[in-house]
Amino acid sequence: MDWRAVKFDWNKARAFLVTAEEGSLSAAARALGMAQPTLGRQVDGLEQELGIVLFERVGRGLTLTPSGLQLLEHVRDMGEAAGRMSLTAAGQSQALEGSISISASETYASVLLPPIVTKLRQIQPGIQVEIVVANHASDLRRREADIAVRNFRPTEPDLIAKKIGEAHAALYATPDYIARLGNPTRPADLARGQFVSLDRSGLMIKGLNTLGLGLTEANFPLLTESYIVMWELVRQGAAIGVLDAFIGDSDPLVARVLPDLPTLPFPIWLVAHRELTTNPRIRMVYDYLADALRRP
Template sequence: MIDWTLLRSFLATVDYGSLSAAATATGTTQPTLSRHIRELESVVGTPLFHRSVRGLEPTEAALALVDDARLMGQAAEALALKAQGKGETLRGTVRITASVVVSNLILPPIVADLRQAEPLIQIELVASDTAQNLLRRDADIALRMFDPTQNALIARKLGDTPLGLYATTDYLNRRGRPQTLTDLLTHDVIGFDRAEDIIKGYAAHGFAVTRNQFPVRTDDQMVCWHLLLAGAGIGFAQDLLAGARPQLERLHLGMRLPALPVWLVMHEEVRSNARIRRVADFLTTALMARLKP
């Protein structure tokens, strides 16, 4: 019999091409992965990887194992999900994933209230703008700002969080208050470095701009937020967050900005787990009270 742990490390190394990248993806250490690969090579009796300029490349023997290993992994994950779904006590760990902004600025007071209400439930919070795979149990509950499409997931839309244009009162007193979208072109707008969402938004309103239009640029949403609060320029922010900051003023320039949907998502196999269901219900109530229906 082959230990599934060894196969999981093997698949991660195949998928990511290096021990360091695989270790980061699986949340383990590079020495542990290396040991797992050596143990698996001992079991199958043949080398599974060779080094190249591109990293670790699987041998023909390794490639012959990949499909069967993936099938075994899917079966193991399905079994674990079903077993997890049978939990009936309000004790243990629940892993939540949400965007970096939501994790930093919206969830902390909610998690604090949850800990008071359910002190036996421990919370792991994964702040990531990359969608975690609930089918692989990367998380128990996900808060997402897009409509989930994966099968075997249950999703509930909790509401919308509109976006607005904001700047600090100090910045506007210093630079003046734009009255039209054309005026916005003469102001310091906090933009994205590589993402093109804001450039496309300008284009939709008839303004062809490049990234050089934005004197301060970053793709990190939390950095955007802190630059906005520091008065570095005009920025885009959720009304839910910016409306609670007295130093920020909302600009009404007629720019059509989308409202971000907020979905709570979990795997259908774990919804019968008492502690996960309790956390999901708590998050639902708290977020719906804050969001627009």
């Protein structure tokens, strides 16, 4: 291979890749943790080095040119190779000190992880922890996080997972809201209630109706993808919400709606990339989290 023919900087190629995937310079800058003008200069520099135009500006966004589209797949391959190299190197590191990132949903990240991470830092002050808040599944193969707390088992062969327990979701509302519903005693009584929805797919309605509630879309006048926003709406008395009973039962502002109603079970999995299990730091934190988050 003639290495002299490769005349572009990988950092600039990475700037191009992330900008193409994120759709704008501002989003790409946030993803890379760098200033937008710096990122823009890297993209401009790559265009100058290659002698082609990669993006066209459309309003406030960016659209790939035909040349940019042709190069994108090659740069994606480079990005995946860089990610594999980073994973392998991280797996070979024997140092206990260093940084680690843990991905979890808003609820777990804000309620369950802070006391656990506080104790972890007391035991191992040389470990720096980043908590990645993501209600979607972080891509561990692309190093969006080192460890993830999930409610489903991964199917990717290069990920390892440990089921650390079973959680149970219950219905909650303020005592005043429950009283306004006439203190319901049967599942069918909740058909006149209002709920906060967390998704547009209808899965939440289907899940609740397995309990005999008989709900329709009309029962869900509120929609948010944020668990924190959902829970605050419930705490303000706006509607009924669904949350992990371990968290919901500890909130003094709310109460279970129909306490005898069966809960909705869902698993808790701890996930990491297989390459990282050879890293003592990640192995230690993985095992620590498994013990701290374990449910009976």
